[in-house]
Amino acid sequence: MIEIVNLSKSYNRGAVKAVDGLNLKVRPGEIFGFLGPNGAGKTTTIKMMVGLLKPDSGSVTINGYNILEDSLAVKQSISYVPDTPEVYEKLTGIEYLNFMGDVYGVSGTLRKERISALLDLFELGEAVGDLIQSYSHGMRQKIVLVGALLHEPEVFILDEPMVGLDPRSSNNLKNYMRDHCAKGKTVFFSTHILEVAERLCDRIGIIHRGRLIACGTMEELKELSESKETLENIFLELTEK
Amino acid sequence: MKALKLIGLQIKVNFGISALRWHLENDLKRFFGSVGLILLVAVSIGPLFFFYLRMLQSAYDLAGALGQPGVIIASAVVLASLLVLVFGLSYVMSVFYFSKDLSMLVPLPLRPAEILGAKFAVVLLYDYLTAAPFYLPALWVYGVNSGSGPLYWVAGMIIFLLVPVIPLALTSAFMLLLMRLTNLSRKRDTVRLIGLFAFLAILLAVNFSLTAIPAGDERQYLEKILLEEQGLVNYSTRAYPPALFAARALTAGGASALLNFAWFLGISLAGIALVLWLGQRMFYQGLIGASEVERGKVLSREELARKTAGASSPALAIAMREIKYLLRTPIYLFNSLAMLVIVPVVLLIPLITGDGMGSFLSTFQDGVPRMLQILGGAVFTGVMALFTPAASSSFSREGKLFWISQVIPVSPPEQIRGKVIYSLLIAALFVPVVALAGILLLSWGIIDVLLAALAGMVLSLPAITSSLLIDLLRPYLTWDNPQKAIKQNFNVLFGMAAGGGFYFLLYLAGRYVYDNTAALWPVYLTVLGGAALAGLIFYLILIKIAPARYRDIVV
Numbered sequence: 001m002i003e004i005v006n007l008s009k010s011y012n013r014g015a016v017k018a019v020d021g022l023n024l025k026v027r028p029g030e031i032f033g034f035l036g037p038n039g040a041g042k043t044t045t046i047k048m049m050v051g052l053l054k055p056d057s058g059s060v061t062i063n064g065y066n067i068l069e070d071s072l073a074v075k076q077s078i079s080y081v082p083d084t085p086e087v088y089e090k091l092t093g094i095e096y097l098n099f100m101g102d103v104y105g106v107s108g109t110l111r112k113e114r115i116s117a118l119l120d121l122f123e124l125g126e127a128v129g130d131l132i133q134s135y136s137h138g139m140r141q142k143i144v145l146v147g148a149l150l151h152e153p154e155v156f157i158l159d160e161p162m163v164g165l166d167p168r169s170s171n172n173l174k175n176y177m178r179d180h181c182a183k184g185k186t187v188f189f190s191t192h193i194l195e196v197a198e199r200l201c202d203r204i205g206i207i208h209r210g211r212l213i214a215c216g217t218m219e220e221l222k223e224l225s226e227s228k229e230t231l232e233n234i235f236l237e238l239t240e241k
Numbered sequence: 242m243k244a245l246k247l248i249g250l251q252i253k254v255n256f257g258i259s260a261l262r263w264h265l266e267n268d269l270k271r272f273f274g275s276v277g278l279i280l281l282v283a284v285s286i287g288p289l290f291f292f293y294l295r296m297l298q299s300a301y302d303l304a305g306a307l308g309q310p311g312v313i314i315a316s317a318v319v320l321a322s323l324l325v326l327v328f329g330l331s332y333v334m335s336v337f338y339f340s341k342d343l344s345m346l347v348p349l350p351l352r353p354a355e356i357l358g359a360k361f362a363v364v365l366l367y368d369y370l371t372a373a374p375f376y377l378p379a380l381w382v383y384g385v386n387s388g389s390g391p392l393y394w395v396a397g398m399i400i401f402l403l404v405p406v407i408p409l410a411l412t413s414a415f416m417l418l419l420m421r422l423t424n425l426s427r428k429r430d431t432v433r434l435i436g437l438f439a440f441l442a443i444l445l446a447v448n449f450s451l452t453a454i455p456a457g458d459e460r461q462y463l464e465k466i467l468l469e470e471q472g473l474v475n476y477s478t479r480a481y482p483p484a485l486f487a488a489r490a491l492t493a494g495g496a497s498a499l500l501n502f503a504w505f506l507g508i509s510l511a512g513i514a515l516v517l518w519l520g521q522r523m524f525y526q527g528l529i530g531a532s533e534v535e536r537g538k539v540l541s542r543e544e545l546a547r548k549t550a551g552a553s554s555p556a557l558a559i560a561m562r563e564i565k566y567l568l569r570t571p572i573y574l575f576n577s578l579a580m581l582v583i584v585p586v587v588l589l590i591p592l593i594t595g596d597g598m599g600s601f602l603s604t605f606q607d608g609v610p611r612m613l614q615i616l617g618g619a620v621f622t623g624v625m626a627l628f629t630p631a632a633s634s635s636f637s638r639e640g641k642l643f644w645i646s647q648v649i650p651v652s653p654p655e656q657i658r659g660k661v662i663y664s665l666l667i668a669a670l671f672v673p674v675v676a677l678a679g680i681l682l683l684s685w686g687i688i689d690v691l692l693a694a695l696a697g698m699v700l701s702l703p704a705i706t707s708s709l710l711i712d713l714l715r716p717y718l719t720w721d722n723p724q725k726a727i728k729q730n731f732n733v734l735f736g737m738a739a740g741g742g743f744y745f746l747l748y749l750a751g752r753y754v755y756d757n758t759a760a761l762w763p764v765y766l767t768v769l770g771g772a773a774l775a776g777l778i779f780y781l782i783l784i785k786i787a788p789a790r791y792r793d794i795v796v
Contacts, residue, residue: 012267050648054793071792075650086641088562090569094540094548101549102558103649108550115549116542129540131569 002026002049002155002188007058008210009044018044020210022058026188026203028154029181033201034190037239041210042190043083046159049188050080063154076104079148083159083190085140093128093135093143097150104151111150118146121172138164145173156180158189162196174200198231208239243351247359254342254721255363278715278731285738290374297382304473310383311492312473317379318404318484319477321372326408326444328371328728330437332364333409333416335572335724338528342721347528357520361413361513367729368405376404383491393491396502400487403509407483410512415440417519420527434571438582445586451479483508555651559659564666566638567631572723573638577629577667584625584674606683612761614683615693616768618675622697623744623772626668626704630727633708633736635660636716638726643718643796653787660709661780668701669694699769702776703743708736710783718796747771 007022019041026032036042047053049060051071059066065073088096094115101111119125122142127135132143141164148156156177162170177187177200191197197204198218205215214224218231225234253259257275264272297313304312337360346356380397383389419436423429474492478485483505490502540548553561567573609617626632639646646656672694679685679693712732720726727733751768755761 051792052644052647053795068792071788072650072652075648080648082644086644088566088642088645090566091562094545095565098549098551099558099562100649102553103555103651105555105650106552108552111552112546112549116545119545125545126539128545129538 001028001063002032002186003059003061004045004049005059005061007045007048007060008056009041009048009053010056017210019048019055019207022207022210022212024205024212024215026186028186029184030202031177031181031187031200032189033197033204034188034207035192035194035197035204035235036190036207040207040239042207043159045207046080046157046188046190050078050157051075076151077154079151079153079156081141081144081148081156081158081161083163085137085144085164087132087140087144087147089133090131092131093124096132096143097128097147100147100150106151114150114152115146118149121176122146122169138166138169141165142169149176153185155186155188158187160191161189162191162193194231194235204231206235206238214238244355244358247346247351247355248362251359251363252366255336256366282731282734285735286374290378293374294378294382297379298386301382301386305386307473309471309473310387311471311488312477313379314383314491315474315484315488316477317376318400318487319481321375321404322408322481322484323448324371324375325368325405326412327441329364329368329405329409329412330416330440331572331575331724332367332728333412334420334433334437334575335722335728336360336364337413337416337524338420339572339724340722343528347525352521353524354517354521357524358517361409361516361520364413365405365409368409369401372401372404376401380491396498397491400490400502400505403505404487406509407512408481410509410516413516414519417516417523417527421523424527430569430571434574437571437575438579441579441582442586445583448480452476555649555655556659556662559651559656560662560666563635563660563663567667570723573727576724576727577631578670580625580628581670581674584671585677610761611685611689612765614679614685615689616696616765618679618693619696619700619769620744621675622668622671622693623700623704625671626664626701627708627737627740627744629667630730630733630736631667632660632664632705633712633733634717634727634730635664635709636712637718637720637730637732638723639716640718640720640726641796643716643794647791647794647796653791654784656791657709657713657780657783657787661705664705664709665698665701668705669698672697696765696769699776700772703772703779704736704740706776706779706783707739707743708732710779711736711739713783713787713790716794718794743775 002025004022004024007019008017009019010017022041022045034042034045044053048055049062049067051067051074054068059068061067062074063077065077067074088099091099097115098111100106101115106114119128122145124139124142124146127139128143132140135143141161145161161173165173174196177189181187181202201218203215203217204221206213206221214221214234216224221231221234222229225237227233227237261272261275264275297317300313300316301310304310337357340360343356380401384393384397387393419433419440423432423436474485474488478488486501486505486508490498490505492498493501567577636643675693675697676685676690679690685693712730715732717726717730717732720729747768750771751764754763754767758764
């Protein structure tokens, strides 16, 4: 469960408002897609949600914990996958996964099971003994995903997760997100791939110039638009203004 | 033309000139922060600089009495050149081969020599910063005292521009060859590291052998150096012969000065030509594929299960992450552990050559109480902990990956404990050097070795925690080659200055206690107690401010 209240963040001493009074609620068991043009404030919002940026005002509460006041409790219950898979290149895949297991406190027995299953899911088993330095962009993205899913987070937050993934891995990730939410957990992700958002998300939020300009199910979004057609048309129409 | 544009761009990027200009126009607070930092560095090395100037003046007076004042120029050129030669190794490797912009530059329609030339220019500019504090004061002291005319100052400044060129050209040529040859190797990182350490060891050995005074003939030899015309200058430049041309160009006068100047200029230009020639032929062959790593064998189900079955504490996991990074990043390993090679070589060479060490050792063995010897050993470990940038660049080295430390559910104090464990382990690597020197040279027993090890760890603690504190306050995370995280990181310098100042205070306290009690135990208690207390205080401050710093730092 995610609750964002009046969240704001500006840069250059207030000259650029990246996020402007954002209010948002994401319920347990929901896949929420966060859309917006480049520079709309998606990544800034996500970074404030996971504790990488301090808001100027407002609050982010995840699973009942405030990110500023109980940051460790929030971090223990979430996972974050950034838009660029910057990871420890000088570690092997398995060393990175063990590191993530250690810091999230995943026991040896659980770790063994989950790593094996996730490596199979993302077809990374053959490369896990190699240095991450030798991985392609997509493989790096996958190892970050596996590391992020090791502790089965209550809330899974992803910034542009499909970029760099091959079609099969992308499909596997989407299925995983569905299964994850079926267990009552939450997925929050930003994307530019509107077809994915349209097909996968229970609800969609569109952010433009730092403000949430639309939020709801596909049906609800269609009501907001004159064309009432695809998400692409709705998106273009709403962000043109 | 393209090459000049590339040099201009590289300088802008590497020295943050564009960023500084942008801050001046848009963010004055950050601009003055950057300028203030540079001023702070200048002020913090001010006392050392003043001390160096006074030393040069005394040297000028002494050498002047022997009719050889030019020795101060010669020595300054030798010192500056050797520093460029030694420090240049990791600079060159990092800037030439591990800069992140190379993947963007190589596909551009540029010749390898053009890219290499631009990179060479960047390292050269850094090297001016290394050479200036040693060379310029000597130029000043000699010029002012000898009442030299305008030509001296003009030639002096041109020579300043040339001083780092030859050593940098030598280092670059060595690195081009090393990277080219080792690119064929399967374990290329390891071989390269061995190459770096071997180069350093050979350099030191050659230096010692060139400047060694023949055993048995010390008296005649010294007389010859002191009384022969330019004997001192000739002797001091034996460690680095091109310095002789520079010194004579500035001090000989007339046609001889001109001729020596021409030689120095000619050798420097030849050095640049050699680097560009080698660069055109070898740069890409060493670069392309340099960061490729060999694919290991595929892990079987059993191996995977075995490797994932164990769990460890977050602090230990962080310490292990740091250790693995150190071992697998040649630049970090070389910078952190170069002292581990230099010190034993420096100790061993005089022992092998019998260069007057016997009498020095016997004086040390008989004249210095065992307790002080042990304390000396411990101080060595502490000082090495201070000079090793393990702690002072600990947060900076994480660079853009600091986001991981910010999002993992491990409290910042716990993460800092991991960094303290790691830094203590690095300091502990110097204990065997102390132990070996103590056992072999001073006949220490096992208790002495253990005492020196324990005291060494205690003395390392304030150096480690104060360095971590400095780096946490203002980590340098936006570097684009690993060398910058260590060598171009002001925090490393501040850490050394602060730790050095603290050790000096400890020395004064120990000295005061000894003068007043004439006993050694109180000295031990003062020095080690002071170090432990300061280490603890710095640590407590660290963990107090860490949560806010981890939250506020923006990568």
